[in-house]
Amino acid sequence: MSQTIHINRVGLVALALSLCANAQSPQERSPIGAVLGTSTPVEELSTKASPAVVHIEVSSYRTSADDGDEIKNQTLTKRQGSGSGxxxxxxxxxxxxxxxxxxxxxxxxxxxxxxRANSPAGELLNGKRRSSFEARIIGVSKEADVAVLKIEAQGLPTIAFSESNNLKQGxxxxxxGSPEGLRNSLxxxxxxxxxxxxxxxxxxxYVQTDVALAAGSxxxxxxxxxxGMVGINVFSLTQRGREEGLGFAVPSPMVRFVYGQIRHYGFVPRPYFGVDVQGITPTLxxxxxxxxxxxxIVAGVGPGSLAQNEGLQAGDVxxxxxxxxxQNVPQLTWLLLHKHIGDRTRLEIQRKSSKIVLDASLISEPSDPEGSIATIDxxxxxxxxxxIVGSARKHGTAGPSPTASGPGVLVVARLRESDTRAELAAGDVICSVNSVPITSVAQLRATIESFKPGDAIALQLERKGKLMYMAFEMD
Structure with a gap:
């Protein structure tokens, strides 16, 4: 079977040098000959790794944020896409x-x-073992840009993790993967x-490389x-559609950690101090x-929050x-990921000319409505x-609002094609409809569908911690 292999100039030189370094005798082929030969490290790499690489076709909803919409109100449109795994x-x-x-x-x-994979159910396609499967999402990490999928198959080839920490520049x-849908490319x-x-x-x-990446990679x-896998390719930088030779991959330690957490919990717990932090620059x-x-540096602390009560202030280093x-925000993120919610930590800060040591508690980072889109039907x-697309909110999962009303339906996103008069926004919680408490998406849908055109509807909402009514007539 043929396979597409792209080698840029730098990669060709690096390969030649690599082969020179591993040469066993003067009688062996020259580096360039090795590149063009039939038994090279590249072909061995391909033979070992390629069978475990898959092409992924996705029917999905795209949010307004994906289109560069600056309005902070998620809307959804249908799309077809593809990638690799x-x-x-x-x-x-x-x-x-x-x-x-x-x-x-x-x-x-x-x-x-x-x-060709074995299916646990013994399913065959035209009398042969299957090569195409429906997949389901086990869990995701929006922050790491990693997702774990599952197909019902057995006896599959795999790629082992390798330590990206051992990589060297050059x-x-x-x-x-499948750049532009071109399967089995290297x-x-x-x-x-x-x-x-x-x-x-x-x-x-990220691990930065000059490897050629494109949509689908x-x-x-x-x-x-x-x-060995040293990372998962996630994006490249281009200028006016031209590849700039700047590819980026999530390092293997982060990928392996996220994978393990998702296999164990179904998600990645994210302990944090309850404050907003950012990297310090010379100008700042x-x-x-x-x-x-x-x-x-601590950029912000919520009024009345646990972090404020424990002594943290905006401007603390x-x-x-x-x-x-x-040393930086990525290091802090990595350290916190290995802690547990509820842990007490010893945090040394510098406030102006004084150094202070605090005992700071770790709490769970709030969930992101956008992140939940990938994990719901x-x-x-x-x-x-x-x-809208909704998600049931259980009692006590809302923020610290004195007027929080308990159960309801969280608005995860709006549909862009919708012409409804209800001006709902992602993050709203629908608490009741015409004074009838709402506890599930199914109940909300049935209640709304029971109204006739022209009927008056009053939604009680929780928006940004405050309760309000939104009244409109059914179309």
Whole structure:
């Protein structure tokens, strides 16, 4: 079977140097000959890794944020998309990028053409083992841009994790996947940076490479020359549609951690201090008169919050966490991920010229309505006559509002095509309809569908911690 292999100039030179370094005798072929030969490290890598790479087709809803909509009110439109993924468990567990399956209504996974899987139910397609499966989402991490899928198959080939921490700048790597829908493609390049933070406030660092990536590459593995996975490709930088040779992958330690948490819990718990933090830049340090021009600063503390009660203030510089010096936001994120909600931590801060040590409690980071889109059944939670996708809210899950009304239906997103008169927004909680308490999406849908055109409707909403009524006539 033929396979597409892209090698840029830098990758070709790096490969030649790599082969020179591993040469066994003068009688062996030259590096260039090795590149063009039939038995090379690249072909060995491909033979080892490619069978575990899958193509993913997704029918989904796209949010307004995906289209660059600056209005902070999610709307949804239907779309078809594709991406890549990698099998990490022979029983059908697959890792891909969160944004590939975000808002998915249906996910179909196509195995490498050389692979035929056993189905637990013994299902055959035209008398042969299957190569295409429906997939379901086990869990996602929006922050890490990682999702875990499951197909009902057994005996699948896998790729093992390798430590991206052991990568070196200039080391040869390869990206596998389906760029522009071209299945079974492999692109070579080199590591440009082992730990690249794009913006000072970003919570993650990435493995940066010059590997050629395109739409459809997302979710595929970045592998070292031995075929071990050192990251999941998630995006590349382009200018006017032209590839700039800047590809980025989530490092394997983060991918492996997220995968383990999702397999165990179904999600990734996110302990935090209850404050907003950001990276310190020289300009910020100069403006605020900070003692350092790098590190992590507290940007905001909620009034009356646990963090404020424990002594944290806006402008505090976080010096260390449980004795570990803090250098940037990604490091803090990584350390907190390995803590537990409810843990007490020893936090050293610098406030102006004084250093202070606080005992700070970790709480659960609030859920993001946008992040929940990927994990709910859109059709099942659709309330068409209100033009929304909802999710039942249990008592006590709302924020610290003195007027919080308990159970209700959280508005996860609006449908862009909807012409309803109800001006609902993502994050609203529908508490009652015409004074009838609402406790589930099914109840809300049935109640709304019982009204006739022209009937008056009054929704009691909780919006930004306050209760209000929204009245309109049914279309």
């Amino acid at each position: 990698v099998i990490v468990d022979p029983d059908g567990y697959i890792i891909t990028a969160f944004h590939v399956v975000k808002g998915a209504r249906r996910i179909r996974v196509e195995l490498d053409r050389r692979v 080391q040869l790597v390869a990206a596998l 692109s070579l390049g080199v590591v440009s940076s082992v730990e690249q933070q794009i913006e000072p406030d970003d919570s993650l660092v 997302s979710g595929g593995p970045l592998v070292d020359i031995q075929g 340090a100069s403006a605020l008169g900070l003692p350092t021009d790098s590190g992590v 976080l010096v260390s966490l449980d004795g570990m010096p803090l 859109i059709e099942e939670n659709l309330v068409a006559k209100l033009g």
